[in-house]
Amino acid sequence: xxxxxxxxxxxxxxxxxxxxxxxxxxxxxxxxxxxxxxxxxxxxxxxxxxxxxxxxxxxxxxxxxxxxxxxxxxxxxxxxxxxxxxxxxxxxxxxxxxxxxxxxxxxxxxxxxxxxxxxxxxxxxxxxxxxxxxxxxxxxxxxxxxxxxxxxxxxxxxxxxxxxxxxxxxxxxxxxxxxxxxxxxxxxxxxxxxxxxxxxxxxxxxxxxxxxxxxxxxxxxxxxxxxxxxxxxxxxxxxxxxxxxxxxxxxxxxxxxxxxxxxxxxxxxxxxxxxxxxxxxxxxxxxxxxxxxxxxxxxxxxxxxxxxxxxxxxxxxxxxxxxxxxxxxxxxxxxxxxxxxxxxxxxxxxxxxxxxxxxxxxxxxxxxxxxxxxxxxxxxxxxxxxxxxxxxxxxxxxxxxxxxxxxxxxxxxxxxxxxxxxxxxxxxxxxxxxxxxxxxxxxxxxxxxxxxxxxxxxxxxxxxxxxxxxx
Amino acid sequence: xxxxxxxxxxxxxxxxxxxxxxxxxxxxxxxxxxxxxxxxxxxxxxxxxxxxxxxxxxxxxxxxxxxxxxxxxxxxxxxxxxxxxxxxxxxxxxxxxxxxxxxxxxxxxxxxxxxxxxxxxxxxxxxxxxxxxxxxxxxxxxxxxxxxxxxxxxxxxxxxxxxxxxxxxxxxxxxxxxxxxxxxxxxxxxxxxxxxxxxxxxxxxxxxxxxxxxxxxxxxxxxxxxxxxxxxxxxxxxxxxxxxxxxxxxxxxxxxxxxxxxxxxxxxxxxxxxxxxxxxxxxxxxxxxxxxxxxxxxxxxxxxxxxxxxxxxxxxxxxxxxxxxxxxxxxxxxxxxxxxxxxxxxxxxxxxxxxxxxxxxxxxxxxxxx
Numbered sequence: 001x002x003x004x005x006x007x008x009x010x011x012x013x014x015x016x017x018x019x020x021x022x023x024x025x026x027x028x029x030x031x032x033x034x035x036x037x038x039x040x041x042x043x044x045x046x047x048x049x050x051x052x053x054x055x056x057x058x059x060x061x062x063x064x065x066x067x068x069x070x071x072x073x074x075x076x077x078x079x080x081x082x083x084x085x086x087x088x089x090x091x092x093x094x095x096x097x098x099x100x101x102x103x104x105x106x107x108x109x110x111x112x113x114x115x116x117x118x119x120x121x122x123x124x125x126x127x128x129x130x131x132x133x134x135x136x137x138x139x140x141x142x143x144x145x146x147x148x149x150x151x152x153x154x155x156x157x158x159x160x161x162x163x164x165x166x167x168x169x170x171x172x173x174x175x176x177x178x179x180x181x182x183x184x185x186x187x188x189x190x191x192x193x194x195x196x197x198x199x200x201x202x203x204x205x206x207x208x209x210x211x212x213x214x215x216x217x218x219x220x221x222x223x224x225x226x227x228x229x230x231x232x233x234x235x236x237x238x239x240x241x242x243x244x245x246x247x248x249x250x251x252x253x254x255x256x257x258x259x260x261x262x263x264x265x266x267x268x269x270x271x272x273x274x275x276x277x278x279x280x281x282x283x284x285x286x287x288x289x290x291x292x293x294x295x296x297x298x299x300x301x302x303x304x305x306x307x308x309x310x311x312x313x314x315x316x317x318x319x320x321x322x323x324x325x326x327x328x329x330x331x332x333x334x335x336x337x338x339x340x341x342x343x344x345x346x347x348x349x350x351x352x353x354x355x356x357x358x359x360x361x362x363x364x365x366x367x368x369x370x371x372x373x374x375x376x377x378x379x380x381x382x383x384x385x386x387x388x389x390x391x392x393x394x395x396x397x398x399x400x401x402x403x404x405x406x407x408x409x410x411x412x413x414x415x416x417x418x419x420x421x422x423x424x425x426x427x428x429x430x431x432x433x434x435x436x437x438x439x440x441x442x443x444x445x446x447x448x449x450x451x452x453x454x455x456x457x458x459x460x461x462x463x464x465x466x467x468x469x470x471x
Numbered sequence: 472x473x474x475x476x477x478x479x480x481x482x483x484x485x486x487x488x489x490x491x492x493x494x495x496x497x498x499x500x501x502x503x504x505x506x507x508x509x510x511x512x513x514x515x516x517x518x519x520x521x522x523x524x525x526x527x528x529x530x531x532x533x534x535x536x537x538x539x540x541x542x543x544x545x546x547x548x549x550x551x552x553x554x555x556x557x558x559x560x561x562x563x564x565x566x567x568x569x570x571x572x573x574x575x576x577x578x579x580x581x582x583x584x585x586x587x588x589x590x591x592x593x594x595x596x597x598x599x600x601x602x603x604x605x606x607x608x609x610x611x612x613x614x615x616x617x618x619x620x621x622x623x624x625x626x627x628x629x630x631x632x633x634x635x636x637x638x639x640x641x642x643x644x645x646x647x648x649x650x651x652x653x654x655x656x657x658x659x660x661x662x663x664x665x666x667x668x669x670x671x672x673x674x675x676x677x678x679x680x681x682x683x684x685x686x687x688x689x690x691x692x693x694x695x696x697x698x699x700x701x702x703x704x705x706x707x708x709x710x711x712x713x714x715x716x717x718x719x720x721x722x723x724x725x726x727x728x729x730x731x732x733x734x735x736x737x738x739x740x741x742x743x744x745x746x747x748x749x750x751x752x753x754x755x756x757x758x759x760x761x762x763x764x765x766x767x768x769x770x771x772x773x774x775x776x777x778x779x780x781x782x783x784x785x786x787x788x789x790x791x792x793x794x795x796x797x798x799x800x801x802x803x804x805x806x807x808x809x810x811x812x813x814x815x816x817x818x819x820x821x822x823x824x825x826x827x828x829x830x831x832x833x834x835x836x837x838x839x840x841x
Contacts, residue, residue: 021477032484039495044590048627051545051594060662115832120821122788135829137836192626194658395481402488409492413499 006381013383016374023367028399029361034240035406037076041243042304049305049328061168061187062090063260068153069095069174073103076174077111084141085213088183092142095174096160099150104174105134108145108319109272112136119144119163125271127151127158154272154279161271171280173257174193176310177206180214186260186306193299197287198264200242200254200302204411205231206309216309221423224314231312232427246302250353252288254300256280265290265298274335280327285337288349320445327362328447334362365447370460379448400435401428498720509586510550512824513541517554530572537575543583545591552598581616589625596620605639614644621648624657633667640673642681649682653693661696668700679706691722698728700733709738716744725760734766742770749776749794757787765793768800776803781809783819791818793827 065083076095082188083093097105110115114134121130128151136143146398148159157171166263172178182201208231222228229411244253256279269290272279281309284300291298334357359367378384408427412419419427516538520530523715542548559566577599584595596617599605605613620632620840636644645668652659671678682697684733689697698715701708715729730748733741745763764782767775779801782794798808805812805827811819 024477025480028481028484032488035488036491039491043495043498048590051590051597060660060666115829117825117832118821119825120818135832137829137832138840186819191660191663192658194660394476395478395485399481399485399488402485402492406488406492406495410495413496 008123010383010404011380013249013374013378013381014355015051018372019369023334023359024396029314030244030360031236031240031403032357034244035236035403037247038240038243038407039303042410045305046414048216049248057064061190062166063088063092063187064160064164064166064169065093065182065464066164066171067174068098068154068156068160068167068171069092069100069451070098070103070150071100071102072112072174073100073107076104077107079174079177080108080112080143081109082177082211082214083414084139084143084181085180086178087180087214088187088196090166091183092165094143094144094146096156096163097147098156099128099131099147099148099298105145105147107132108193112143112231113138114143114145115404120147121159121163123162125158125161125268127155127162127274130159133264150325152274154274154276156280158271158274161263161266167263168260168315169263169266170260171256172259172308173310176203176257176308177211178214178258179211179216179309180257182306182308183402188306189303190260190262191300193301195264195297196299196301197285197291198254198300199260199306200251200284200300201258201260201306202302202304202309203234203255203308203310205234205312207231207311207314209309211309219417220420221419221426222314225316225430226316226319226438227312228426228430229320229438231435232404232408232431233438234312236404240403240407242302245353246349248348248352249299249301249376250348251302252283252285252353252357253353254284254302257309257310258306260303273435276329276332277325278333281329282333282336285333289337292349316441320441323442323445327446330357330362331450332356365450368443369447375382397432397435401431404431404434482603491776494685497757503653510553513538513547513550514554516541518558519521520734521555521558521562521565521569522567524572525562535572535575536823538573539579542576542580545587545594548580548595548598552601555602570602570604571607574604575605578608578612583611586617589623589628592620592623593625593627593631596628596635598645600631600634603638605635614639618644618647619653622651622655626657626659629657629659630663630667633664637667637670638672640671642673642678644679646681646685649693649696653690653696661692661699664696665699665703668696669703675704676706679708683708683711691724694722695728696734698725702728702732705735707736709741711737712736713738713740715743716741723756723758727758730759730762732769734769737769745770746774747777749782749790750783752785752787752790757790760785761787761789761793764790765797767794771801776801776807778833780808783811783823791822799821799826 009168046161066077067076067083072079080093080095095108097108112135116132119133119135119136121133126151131147131149133147134145142165144163146159146163148156160171163171168184168187170183186199186201189199205222205227207224207227208220209216210218216250222231242251242253257281261283265287269283269286271283273286277280287298290296313322334354375384375389379386405428408431516534520534520538523530538551542551555566555570580595584592587595599613602671605617608744617632617635620628621636623629623632633648633652639650649664652664652672654740668678679701683701686694686697698712712729712732715726718726718752724817730741733745745766748759749763749767760782767779778796779794779798782790783798785794808823808827811823814820
C-alpha cells in the first residue's frame with residue numbers, strides 16, 4: 001500500500017517536474033531570443049542612423065501630444081516646457097487636467113500665460129464634461145489646457161483625442177520627459193508602412209539622469225537601489241521582449257507613458273476604456289482585435305530609439321501599488337479579449353503573444369508559487385536533491401543575470417551613453433538581487449492582484465510619490 | 472535526468488550569451504576603432520589630394536584607383552565624406568574640383584554598390600546627392616544606378632535616390648522614377664513625393680505639363696501625387712482641374728484635390744460650383760461641402776458670407792468649422808456676424824466666437840512681442 005502511495009506521489013511529482021521543465025525551457029528560449037534579437041536590432045538601427053538612412057518625416061506626420069494630468073502641480077510645467085523644445089516641426093500639446101485638487105491648472109496657466117477660451121470640442125468618444133479650456137498664444141507650438149471633471153486617466157485621454165487637431169496622437173504621462181528626437185523616431189514606422197496604427201516608445205527610468213530640454217546632460221545609475229533594480233528590469237523587458245514581439249506584429253503592450261496612435265483607428269475601435277485599470281494595454285489589444293475582426297491590414301510597431309524618460313517609484317510601497325495596478329489591468333484585458341486566439345490574419349498574436357502573456361505574465365505568480373510549494377512537498381517526501389536544487393537556482397539566476405546585462409549594455413552602447421566603472425559594477429551586482437529578491441516580491445504582488453485583493457480601488461489614477469524631474 | 476538536461480541547457484545558453492556579448496561589444500568597438508583607423512588613413516590621403524589640386528597639380532589615375540578601392544568599404548566612404556565636408560569650409564574651390572575628378576570613383580562604385588545591402592546603398596545615394604555627383608555624369612552609369620534604386624524595396628534607398636533626381640532636374644528621369652515607385656509593390660508616402668517634387672531644381676512648368684499629360688493614365692496614387700504637386704506649386708491649369716471637378720465619375724479624393732486647388736487659384740466657374748456644393752450639402756457626401764466651405768475663403772463677397780453663415784448652422788461639425796475658418800480668412804468683422812453671434816444656434820455661435828477670440832488673442836500676443 002505504502003509503495004503504491006509512494007508511486008502515486010512520484011508520478012505526481014514527475015508530472016509537475018515535466019511541466020516546469022517545459023515551462024522554464026519556454027521562458028528561457030523566449031528570453032534568449034529576445035535578448036539576441038534586441039541587441040542585433042539596436043546595432044543595425046545605429047548603423048542606419050550613422051549612414052544617413054533617414055528622411056525628413058517631421059512635416060508629414062502632424063502629431064498631438066496628449067498629457068493627462070491629475071495632481072501634477074510639481075512636475076507638469078517642467079514637462080510641458082521640455083515638450084515645447086522637441087526637435088520636430090508639426091505638433092501640438094494638449095494637457096488634460098482630470099479634476100485635480102491641487103494647483104495643476106494654475107501652474108500651467110501662470111507658466112505659459114494661457115487665456116481662457118470657449119473652444120468647441122467635438123466629442124467623438126464619450127468622456128466627462130469640460131469645465132474650462134485655456135490656450136496659449138505666445139508659444140511656437142500650440143498649447144491647450146482642458147480642465148474637465150474627474151474621470152480617470154483613460155477618460156482624460158479620450159478627452160485629449162476629441163480635442164486633438166492632428167491625425168496622430170501621442171499619449172504620455174505628466175511626470176515624463178521626451179528625449180529631443182523622440183517624435184522623429186516614433187513616427188518613423190508610420191513613414192515606412194501605411195498600415196501602422198500604433199507605435200510604442202522605449203521607456204527609460206529618469207531617476208539618476210539629468211535631462212535638460214530633452215537632452216541627457218549626465219547619466220548615472222540611480223542612487224536608490226530599488227530604482228536601480230527597476231532600471232535593469234525595464235531594459236530587459238523593453239529592449240528584449242518588445243523588440244522580439246515587434247518582429248511579427250505581436251506587441252500587446254504600448255506603455256501609457258509613451259505611445260503613438262492613429263486617431264481615426266482608435267476612435268473607430270472605441271477609444272480608451274475608462275472601466276479598466278490597464279487602459280494602455282487594453283487599447284493595444286483592442287486595436288489588434290478591431291483590425292483582425294474587420295480584416296484590416298495593420299501593424300503595431302515598437303520604436304527602439306524613441307525614448308521617454310520617466311520616474312520609477314523609489315519606495316517599495318509605491319512600486320507594489322503600481323505593479324498591482326498593472327497586473328489587475330492585465331487580468332481585465334486578457335479576460336475581455338480572448339477572441340483573438342487563432343484568428344487567421346494575425347496567427348502569431350494568437351499563437352505566441354497571447355499564450356506568452358497568459359502563461360508567463362498573467363498566471364506566472366500562481367505557477368511560480370506552485371513550483372515553490374511542490375519543492376517543499378518534494379523535500380518532505382525525500383524526492384528533492386537539495387544541493388542539486390541550489391545549483392539549479394544558481395544557474396538559473398546567472399542565466400537571468402546574463403540576459404538582463406545583455407539588454408542593459410546593448411542599450412548603453414547603442415544610444416552612446418557612457419557609464420562609470422562603479423555604475424557598471426553596481427549594475428552587475430544588483431542584477432542578482434533583481435532576479436532573486438525583487439522578482440520574488442513582484443510575484444507576491446502579482447499574486448495578490450490575481451487573487452482579487454483590494455478590488456474596490458479600480459479606475460483611479462495610480463499615484464506614486466514623485467519629485468520634480470532632474471532633482 | 473530531465474533536470475540535469477535543463478541545467479546543461481541553461482549552462483550552454485549562458486555560455487553562448489557570454490560569447491555573444493563579447494562578440495557584440497567587439498563588433499561595436501571594432502566598428503568605432505575601424506572607423507577611427509580608417510578615418511585617419513583616408514583623412515591624410517584626401518587632404519593631400521585636395522591641397523595638391525589647390526596648388527594646381529593633377530591627380531594620377533593610380534591615386535584615384537587607390538581611393539576608389541578603399542571607398543568600396545562603407546566606413547571608408549563615410550570617412551571620405553566627413554573629410555571632404557570638413558575641408559570644403561576652407562578650400563571650397565579645390566573641393567569642387569576634387570569632387571568633379573572623383574566622379575570616376577563614383578562611376579566605379581555605382582557598379583559595386585548594386586551588390587551591397589540597402590543600408591549602404593541608401594548612404595551611397597545620399598553622398599551622391601550631397602556633392603551633386605550625378606550632374607557631373609550626365610546620362611551615365613551613376614544616374615542609371617540611381618534610377619534602379621527607385622524600385623528598391625527599401626524606403627531610404629528610394630527616398631535618397633529621389634533626392635538625387637530632384638536635384639538633377641531632368642523631367643524624364645522624374646517621370647521614370649515616379650512610374651517605378653507608383654507601380655512598385657512597396658508603400659511610399661505620397662507626401663514625401665509631393666514635397667520632393669516641390670524641390671525639383673529643373674523647370675517646374677515643363678515638369679507640371681509633362682506630368683499632367685500622363686496623369687489620367689496613371690493609378691489613383693500617382694494621380695494624387697501629381698495633382699497635389701501642381702496644387703502646391705500653384706500651376707495655372709484651371710481647365711484641367713475644372714474638368715476634374717465636373718466629372719462625377721472621377722474618384723472622390725481626386726475631386727477633393729481639385730476643390731482645394733481652386734482655394735488657391737481662383738476661377739469663376741469653380742466659384743459657382745463650390746458655392747453651390749457648400750449651399751446644398753448632401754448627407755452622404757458631406758466631405759464635398761466641408762472642403763468647399765473651407766475653400767470659400769478665397770472668394771470674398773456678400774454671397775460668400777451668406778453661404779458661409781448658412782454653413783455655420785449646418786449639423787455637420789466639419790462644415791461648420793471650415794465655414795468659421797473661411798469667415799476668419801475673409802476678415803469679416805464681428806458686426807457683420809451679429810446675426811450668428813446673437814442667434815439661437817449655439818453650435819454656430821460657439822465655433823464663431825472661438826475663432827474670433829482666438830484671432831484677438833493672437834493679435835494681442837503679437838503686439839506684446841513687439
